[in-house]
Amino acid sequence: MEGSSRMQYLGKKSVRVKDLRRRIRHRVEGEVIIEGAKLLDDLIRWDVDISELYLAEGLSDSAEAGPWVAAAEQVFELDAEVLAGVAPTRTPQGVLAVAEVPRWPMWSASEGVGLYLEGIQDPGNVGAIIRSAAGLGAAAVLLAPGCADPWGPSAVRGSAGAVFRIPVERDVPLSRAGDRLRHHQGELWATGSKGRSLEEWNPSLPILLMLGAEGRGLSPEAVAAADGVVTIPLQREVESLNVAVAAGIVLSHLDNPG
Numbered sequence: 001m002e003g004s005s006r007m008q009y010l011g012k013k014s015v016r017v018k019d020l021r022r023r024i025r026h027r028v029e030g031e032v033i034i035e036g037a038k039l040l041d042d043l044i045r046w047d048v049d050i051s052e053l054y055l056a057e058g059l060s061d062s063a064e065a066g067p068w069v070a071a072a073e074q075v076f077e078l079d080a081e082v083l084a085g086v087a088p089t090r091t092p093q094g095v096l097a098v099a100e101v102p103r104w105p106m107w108s109a110s111e112g113v114g115l116y117l118e119g120i121q122d123p124g125n126v127g128a129i130i131r132s133a134a135g136l137g138a139a140a141v142l143l144a145p146g147c148a149d150p151w152g153p154s155a156v157r158g159s160a161g162a163v164f165r166i167p168v169e170r171d172v173p174l175s176r177a178g179d180r181l182r183h184h185q186g187e188l189w190a191t192g193s194k195g196r197s198l199e200e201w202n203p204s205l206p207i208l209l210m211l212g213a214e215g216r217g218l219s220p221e222a223v224a225a226a227d228g229v230v231t232i233p234l235q236r237e238v239e240s241l242n243v244a245v246a247a248g249i250v251l252s253h254l255d256n257p258g
Contacts, residue, residue: 017078032100032156033098036093044068048102102163106167111139111206116143116211117143117147118144123150123155127159127162139167142177142208145173187207189226189230190210191210198249
């Protein structure tokens with residue numbers, strides 16, 4: 001990527017600063033807000049286009065910022081306190097960027113393991129699940145209507161940028177996901193507390209694995225639609241695991257069946 005940027009300084013009352021604050025609070029469709037040096041370095045290494053770059057005053061002259069400035073289409077410099085007031089985290093690093101939501105082909109369900117998330121409203125959990133899915137070889141992550149925004153700042157941070165490394169689909173009704181799967185004779189599995197032990201579970205691919213929010217779990221409708229339920233054996237009277245942890249355990253089992 002070649003940068004054609006020209007540095008512009010933005011004051012506290014700049015219209016663009018106000019607009020950026022609004023876009024962070026209410027994400028614009030098609031945009032992803034990126035915060036932090038490590039994540040921005042990763043995106044540039046993955047050849048993700050950076051449309052806007054916002055730097056704390058003085059940071060633009062550093063060696064670290066050189067690749068960021070070169071990659072971005074537009075570059076803006078702000079007072080550090082102004083940028084901190086806009087940033088979505090409590091411990092900002094002096095750098096924000098805007099990228100496009102990645103465009104992936106729709107998962108056909110013809111092969112591999114897909115994850116289907118239902119009722120997971122914590123963006124950190126959504127991001128962590130996507131990170132596990134990307135790292136453990138899943139084919140795609142599908143989100144039911146009502147799940148947290150996978151491209152919001154908290155989910156992107158929780159995914160460590162993995163939202164740019166694996167296909168993610170929003171607002172997918174279970175019926176539509178199931179139709180794709182059935183077309184390829186795939187299996188639909190639910191996770192829950194009363195099912196086949198993970199140690200004895202070796203399904204045929206492709207499969208779609210459904211995960212629900214911790215505590216509430218999957219809806220009765222989702223469980224009823226499943227070909228079966230898989231359970232992670234727990235000890236010491238622990239009743240459940242964080243959903244992101246559970247996703248990682250099940251995906252690891254599928255990647256390395258016993």
